[in-house]
Amino acid sequence: MNFENQVVNLELSLRIEELGFDKESAWWWNGTKWGIGGQIVGLEPMKWILSKRIKGSAIENIPAYTVTELGEMLPIGIVMTKYEFNKGGEIRWACAYNDENIGNRICDDTLANCLARMLIWLRGKKII
Amino acid sequence: MVKGEKNNMKLEDGVVCLKLSQKMDELGIKGESNFYWVKINDVTDGNKEKWIVTLDIWSSQEIPHEHYKAYSVAELGEMLPRRLDEYADLICEKRKDEMTVYYGGNDGCGEILRCLTEAETEADARAKMLILLKIDKYTSDSKNKWWCKGDNYLDIKLYEEDGGLTNDKKELLKIVMQYVEDGGGDCKIDEVAIEQNIQNLIDDIEVLAIRIESGEFYEEPNDEFC
Numbered sequence: 450m451n452f453e454n455q456v457v458n459l460e461l462s463l464r465i466e467e468l469g470f471d472k473e474s475a476w477w478w479n480g481t482k483w484g485i486g487g488q489i490v491g492l493e494p495m496k497w498i499l500s501k502r503i504k505g506s507a508i509e510n511i512p513a514y515t516v517t518e519l520g521e522m523l524p525i526g527i528v529m530t531k532y533e534f535n536k537g538g539e540i541r542w543a544c545a546y547n548d549e550n551i552g553n554r555i556c557d558d559t560l561a562n563c564l565a566r567m568l569i570w571l572r573g574k575k576i577i
Numbered sequence: 578m579v580k581g582e583k584n585n586m587k588l589e590d591g592v593v594c595l596k597l598s599q600k601m602d603e604l605g606i607k608g609e610s611n612f613y614w615v616k617i618n619d620v621t622d623g624n625k626e627k628w629i630v631t632l633d634i635w636s637s638q639e640i641p642h643e644h645y646k647a648y649s650v651a652e653l654g655e656m657l658p659r660r661l662d663e664y665a666d667l668i669c670e671k672r673k674d675e676m677t678v679y680y681g682g683n684d685g686c687g688e689i690l691r692c693l694t695e696a697e698t699e700a701d702a703r704a705k706m707l708i709l710l711k712i713d714k715y716t717s718d719s720k721n722k723w724w725c726k727g728d729n730y731l732d733i734k735l736y737e738e739d740g741g742l743t744n745d746k747k748e749l750l751k752i753v754m755q756y757v758e759d760g761g762g763d764c765k766i767d768e769v770a771i772e773q774n775i776q777n778l779i780d781d782i783e784v785l786a787i788r789i790e791s792g793e794f795y796e797e798p799n800d801e802f803c
Contacts, residue, residue, distance in 0.1 A: 452611045455651040475588060516650040517591035520671060520699050529669040531659040540659060560654050 452499065456513040457565040459497055465565060466511050468572050472522050474512035479503040519564040524577060527567065529560065546571060588612065588630040592647035593704040595628050600735070601704060602645045604711050608656040610646040617642060653703035661715050661723070665691045669699065676702040691715070692726040705731060712738070722759075730757050749786040 457465065459478050479502065480495040495509065502510055514522070526547040534541045542563040545554035555570060557563035571577045593601070595614050611633050618624045630647050648656070657678075660666045665680040672695075679693035694705035709731045715723060733750060736742065742750060 450609050450611070450652050450655055455611065455649055475591065515591050516654070517699060520650070520676070523671060525671055525673050527671045531654070531657075531667050533659065542654070560651055 454559045455561060456499065456515050457519070457561050458559075459511070459513075461562055461565040461569070462511045462513055464569055465514070468569065470512075470522065470568070470572075472512070472514070472518065474514055474518055476500070476513040476515065477502040478511040478513045480509040480511070481505070481507055514561070514565065516561050516564060519561065519568060522568055522577075523564060524571070527564075529563070532556075546576070588632075588647075590698070591700065592630055592649050593653070593700045594698075595645070595647075597701055597704040597708070598645040598647055600708055601648070604708060606656075606707055606711055608646070608648060608652060610648050610652050612647040612649060613644045614647045615642050615644045648700065648704065650699045650703065653700060653707065656707060657703060658710070661691050662717065662720060664689050665723075669703070671699075678702045678706045680706075690725050691720075691723040694728055694731065708735075726757065730754075746783075749783055752786040752790060 456462075456476050462478055476499060478497050478499055480497045482495055499513055504510075520527075524546070527544060528546075529542060529544045531540055532543055533539065541556055541558055542560045543554055543556045544563050544567050546567065555563060555566045557566055568577070592598075592612050592614075598614050612630055613633060614628050615631050616626060616628055619627045654669075657667055661680045664682045664684040666682050668679055668681060670677045670679075675695045675697055676699040677693060677695050678699075679690060681688065681690040681693075683689065692706070692709055694702050694709060696702040696705060705728065709726065712731075712734050713726070733754065737747070737750065
């Protein structure tokens, strides 16, 4: 399993950060516009690396939460399951909050992204 | 302090504990992992032996120390089967004091619970389920013996495998295990409140066996549901 699939992807990590979550993380998305040797990359998009936190004034750090970390942020009553998408053999993850009908709840290809979406949804509903 | 840096989480918190990692290795459970438990001598602490979790940085060469794969929650999620049969899907649930992993569902007549493991961390709960499925292979033929198998059942099986039982206890154990397989399940063992730790469980097998033989807990779970 790719390590990147074990943490929340960059897009969702940025959303989580925007929403103001302030939680410990072992891993980070480290972004920079500076190239090797200190050359500025200019208007190029940010380059992002998943690793431990890289410190530096020109580096933006976004927590890349793992499943375990997300589990600590989510409330009691979260239920997760695996399912086969479209009967095509592709396995996806679904999760729900205080709801037995988990097949109709939040889904994603990886468990980390699935839980991240749940976190964002719960914040939107002001549940957390 | 920046966002996300507060109380930085240790790698150990996100992977299977050492004891279960060793048991998984011993049982030949194989999967991909990005992490290892590695035994080191800590030069900063009197050369004491310590186990630490590290990233899989030795992928192209031999790891120079005793080590075990330290599976993460996500990796264990890949390894666990999606379902045991058409009615029993994998469910992971965050509860008040622990994480629960079980295979269950509804067969149209009622709720089905094939097996359930619990632990303080999600990684350990998932690892215990993998171990349970390894030592007690689930097949469609053995389906009827899978009713609420859980941590007690797993503890006894592992204790038995490790050769920790005397012969007289083994006989008593047979009665208990038969009861579990006949449908009493782990929940009934819980009812006699002996699940706290393995030593209590083994010590109390005699009491439990007598109570089971007296018919105190006997019931037909299948009748109840279909």
